Amino acid sequence: MDSNGADSQVDGRTRLLSSAAAEFSRRGFAGASIATIARGAGVGKSTVFHHFESKEALYLAVIREAAAEFGQTLNTVLSTTEDPGRCIAEFQRRHLAHLQRNAEVARLVLRELQEPFDERCETLVRDVLSPNFQRLVGYLKEAAEAGLIRSNLDPAVVALTLLGANVLYFQSREALAVLPGHDLADNPDGFARAVSDVVFRGLVQRGEQ
Amino acid sequence: MDSNGADSQVDGRTRLLSSAAAEFSRRGFAGASIATIARGAGVGKSTVFHHFESKEALYLAVIREAAAEFGQTLNTVLSTTEDPGRCIAEFQRRHLAHLQRNAEVARLVLRELQEPFDERCETLVRDVLSPNFQRLVGYLKEAAEAGLIRSNLDPAVVALTLLGANVLYFQSREALAVLPGHDLADNPDGFARAVSDVVFRGLVQRGEQ
DNA sequence: GTCTATAATTCGATAGAC
DNA sequence: GTCTATCGAATTATAGAC
Incomplete structure (x- = not known):
């Protein structure tokens, strides 16, 4: 078992x-x-x-381990010499796959964020989660400065939008299976691709406004 | 207290x-x-x-109450005769405000979705959460059919992207305050507006591709 | 308040790798 | 012989019962 x-x-x-x-x-x-x-x-x-050293050190090591592994993925994925549409799609796909492959750790982190904010949580965010998040934000900022994407938007908002979709999908996979009208629940790669498409191109009709 | x-x-x-x-x-x-x-x-x-009738009926009533209240908001907000950009921005703002105003119920629902999926959770999704979700999806579908937004995308994905950003913001508000470089944590309306702008217009430069 | 049970942490010793 | 991984026993801290 x-x-x-x-x-x-x-x-x-x-x-x-x-x-x-x-x-x-x-x-x-x-x-x-x-x-x-x-x-x-x-x-x-x-x-x-x-x-x-301690129970807390073990706890942080568990999460740091998974975060470091995803950091490796970021090395491969986030490159300003690539087409940003592809980059973001690949980031989104790999991130969702990472959540699902490390489901226990992911649940652990989400649980922690929901509990009352204490020093342990602050350490977690500052030392473990923040570096990877900042790399995504940094990539988006550079892409904006290089004129690859729109520059008048907050890269942290974009990052949270991408991550939020994946996190909600991860948390609600089973609930999604209950909802009619789509087959998202058993196609995480398709979901990730669709989200990155929405975020990259937007809802607006091409050529309008 | x-x-x-x-x-x-x-x-x-x-x-x-x-x-x-x-x-x-x-x-x-x-x-x-x-x-x-x-x-x-x-x-x-x-x-x-x-x-x-029972502990479970009380539990569902608590959540149904909050969901019904937000259903009222949807009546005001989702209208295909309005500009969809405004509609979505207003939806996003009101939804995040609703999460924060009903923080206890929101946490309850999120907690439920994380626990092993049982019959209670299925009832919750089917009877309480799904109706409002389907209304957002239905609005997006109609908007696409009316040519107001791009039609080659899955409305459920768009809905999950919008909701995911709000949920992640709601869950991580305190953690966000720790991250440097932005003031999102104490400006939920600004966050909601920024997300809807990203999703509506996309990252891509106007006039490109 | 004391007593007790449970859980974290420390100590001292052992066994094998090089 | 030192170094490292391991263990069992001993020591503290804490929370709940009485």
Whole structure:
């Protein structure tokens, strides 16, 4: 049922990260227990503290891991020498795929953002989430300065629009299947492409206004 | 601190709805206690079951109430005789304001969508959320058929893009305040207007492609 | 207020890699 | 022999019961 356990092929640290992702995602930060995480990784409790300074450090490491992986994707995807339409479409597709592949961590982050804003959340945003977000914003700003896209708009708004569509899709996938009239629920790539098309070209008829 | 309590100006049913909104939002459906809800409304436990068939009926009524109120707004806002740019901007602004004004219910719904998809959630989507969503989709479809907006795009995708931006803003308002380079966090109307501008006009330079 | 249970964290020791 | 991963036992912190 769970794919971690004492899978001796990977080292303890890695097994701890994936066990922690599952446990934090299921119970939230406060509800998660170090003992359960250790058990899930097939190691002793004290081994956790050999690899990570504290429960919070482990928690941040779980998210940092996923964020760093997506950072690699950004290296490939965000290039001002490419056509911005393609760039954005590819960003959107890869981002949604990343959310779905790292569903546990994604849920963890969304859960955190909903809880009352504390210092832990601020650290999370500042140190882990913000860098990738700022790279997207930076790309959009450069594209605007280079005349590749419209320049009179806030790049942070554009970024939030793109991310918001993916996040809502990710959160509501199952609910979408209930709604009639489309087949979005089982076609994330198609959804991502359609969103990037909407955002890039807009609703307005070509040639008007 | 909380504005419900035994405020005898409004009737029991109304006080129950707002007490229930607070309690469900805080503890989720399973965690919420009818006794606490009754106490918060200043009525006895049996009064709850006089007004509502069951815990689930009360829960759905809380959300239905907010959805119906927003349905009123849709009547005012979605009109194919208006300029679609204005329509969408106004929809976006009112929707975000509605999320913020009904923050407890909004959090409740988002929480529900994240939990494992069960029958309760399906009822919620089908009976309560879907009607308003379909009205937005229907408006976009008509606008496309009338030639007011581009017709080769999926209206459900457009709707999800608009809603996603608002939902993400709503969920991450406090986190946004931490990110540098913008003042979005304390200007929801400005955010909504900027998003609708992006979605309506697109990123592409006017006159190109 | 004290007692108790639970959970985080630290300590000291062991075993294997190089 | 040192270094690193590991463990079991010991130590604190905290929250709830009485």
